[in-house]
Amino acid sequence: MRKIINNSFDLEYNETKKGRLDAFVSEQVEELTRSQVQNFIKDGAILVNGQAVSKNGYKLTTGDKILVNVPEEKPIKAIPENIPIEVVYEDDDVIVVNKPQGMVVHPAAGHPDKTLVNAILYHCQINDDDVIRPGIVHRIDKDTSGLLMIAKNNLAKQSLMKQLKEKSNLREYLAIVHGNFKEKSGKITAPLARSKNDRKKQAVVEGGRHAVTHFTVLEQFENYSLLKLKLETGRTHQIRVHMQYIGHPVAGDPLYGPKHTLPGKGQFLHAETLGFEHPRTHKWMEFSVEPPKNFQDTLTHLRH
Numbered sequence: 001m002r003k004i005i006n007n008s009f010d011l012e013y014n015e016t017k018k019g020r021l022d023a024f025v026s027e028q029v030e031e032l033t034r035s036q037v038q039n040f041i042k043d044g045a046i047l048v049n050g051q052a053v054s055k056n057g058y059k060l061t062t063g064d065k066i067l068v069n070v071p072e073e074k075p076i077k078a079i080p081e082n083i084p085i086e087v088v089y090e091d092d093d094v095i096v097v098n099k100p101q102g103m104v105v106h107p108a109a110g111h112p113d114k115t116l117v118n119a120i121l122y123h124c125q126i127n128d129d130d131v132i133r134p135g136i137v138h139r140i141d142k143d144t145s146g147l148l149m150i151a152k153n154n155l156a157k158q159s160l161m162k163q164l165k166e167k168s169n170l171r172e173y174l175a176i177v178h179g180n181f182k183e184k185s186g187k188i189t190a191p192l193a194r195s196k197n198d199r200k201k202q203a204v205v206e207g208g209r210h211a212v213t214h215f216t217v218l219e220q221f222e223n224y225s226l227l228k229l230k231l232e233t234g235r236t237h238q239i240r241v242h243m244q245y246i247g248h249p250v251a252g253d254p255l256y257g258p259k260h261t262l263p264g265k266g267q268f269l270h271a272e273t274l275g276f277e278h279p280r281t282h283k284w285m286e287f288s289v290e291p292p293k294n295f296q297d298t299l300t301h302l303r304h
Contacts, residue, residue, distance in 0.1 A: 009068040013060040021048065021058040025068055026199075032070070033199060045069045076107050077131045083119035088287050093156040093279050094149055095124060095135075098289045101145040101266055106133040120150060127153045137161050138171075138234060143254075145292050146173070146271025151279070159279035164234060170275030173229040173239060174218075174291055176268035176298065177248040178257065180225055185216045188242040192235045201255055202237040204245050211235045213242045221302040224251060224262070228272075239269060264294050 009029050013019065022041060026034040037046070037056075044052040047067040048060070060066070086098040099105070099116055106117040117134060120126065128134040128151070135150040137160040151157035163169045193208030195201040212232035219226040225248070229239050240256045243249050249257035253267040262268065275286035290296065 008070065009066075011066040011068065013064040013066065014062060015060075016062060018059040018061055020056070021046070021053060021060055021066070022056040024060055025066065029068060030199065032068075037068075040068065040070070043071070045071060076112055078107050078115070078117045078121055078134060079113070080122035081113060081118035082122050083114065085116065085119045085123060087123070088147065088289060089285070090124070093152055094160070094285075095120065095152060096147060096149050096274065096285075096287055099140060099145060099148050099271075101143055101292055101294075104142045105139045105148070106136055108132075116148070124152065126150070128157060138164055140271050141237065141240075141267075141269075143252075143266025144173075144269045144271060145295070147274035147287055147289055148271070149274060149276060156279040160276060163276055167232055168277065170273060170286065171231040171234065171271065172273035173231070174270045174272045174295070175227045175229055175239065175243070176251045176262065176295070176302075177225050177227055177243050178251060178261070179223065179248045180220045181217045181248070183217070185214070186246075188213045188215070188246060190242060190245055192238060192241055202235070202241045204241065209233075209235055211238050211242065213239055219299075219303075224302055226299065226302075240267065262298055264298065268295055268298065270295055 011028050013024060022034055022037045025037045025046065026032055040046050041053065041056055048058065048064055087095060088098055089096040104111040104115045107113065107115050117136065120135065126134040135152060135157065137149065137151055137157060140146060140148060149160060151160050189212050190204040191206065191208035192202050192211045193205035195203035210233060214230040214232065216228045217225055218228055231238065240250050240253055244256040250267045250269050251257065251262045252264055270291035273288045275284065278285050
């Protein structure tokens with residue numbers, strides 16, 4: 001049983017077997033991750049039968065009443081920070097940047113600063129009412145490198161978002177994945193939604209959001225392959241989940257791949273090519289950047 005009262009969750013444990021407090025709360029309250037629940041327990045914000053408990057593994061029994069008091073989040077606002085960024089193209093309407101691997105795109109809980117948005121705001125002015133994601137029309141994961149287009153004003157933002165919705169832009173990636181292929185190319189059509197087993201993950205789920213990825217095999221090595229991937233849709237973790245789904249997870253992927261993989265931190269996934277119609281001139285713009293050094297060094301190692 002779950003009731004929401006203001007900023008609190010009122011739960012009751014009705015299982016016959018004893019269960020861990022942190023596991024139960026994180027399962028019942030989809031809005032919270034397990035690590036957040038554990039922090040709330042540590043801070044005394046979760047009560048069992050009216051008493052604060054300090055252990056994540058506190059054992060619940062049938063009939064226990066749990067009150068989860070969610071602290072009010074401090075407002076997040078992106079502020080300019082002097083962080084170097086690689087600008088590939090810039091004019092009065094758009095800016096295209098090559099995001100390094102390891103950088104988060106915009107501020108969020110757990111990443112309030114040192115993001116790409118903080119760097120962009122220091123570099124130039126963005127006229128957008130969104131104080132957390134100014135100019136952001138699409139994202140790539142923290143450990144994915146490569147090209148992002150950012151709108152500098154309302155006209156550009158509406159145009160770029162429309163192109164994304166209509167699938168008229170171009171987004172191509174390079175990836176090193178596990179295993180070899182019999183076919184030279186393929187198309188993956190599999191709907192995506194949040195995983196029912198792990199809320200940090202996405203999964204192929206019947207009834208999920210329509211998702212399509214095209215792939216072409218560029219090179220094959222012992223136990224690995226280099227792919228070019230083209231996004232037809234842009235769902236969260238789309239390439240990573242789709243490649244896992246067909247049995248070829250991205251090398252180094254900490255969420256969807258095997259633990260023993262190529263040396264390096266983060267997945268070997270790079271947004272290589274980006275194309276779009278310019279919001280004001282309506283001319284087709286297309287940009288490509290090489291993958292980062294660790295990606296190229298790994299390819300050299302695999303080739304030899």
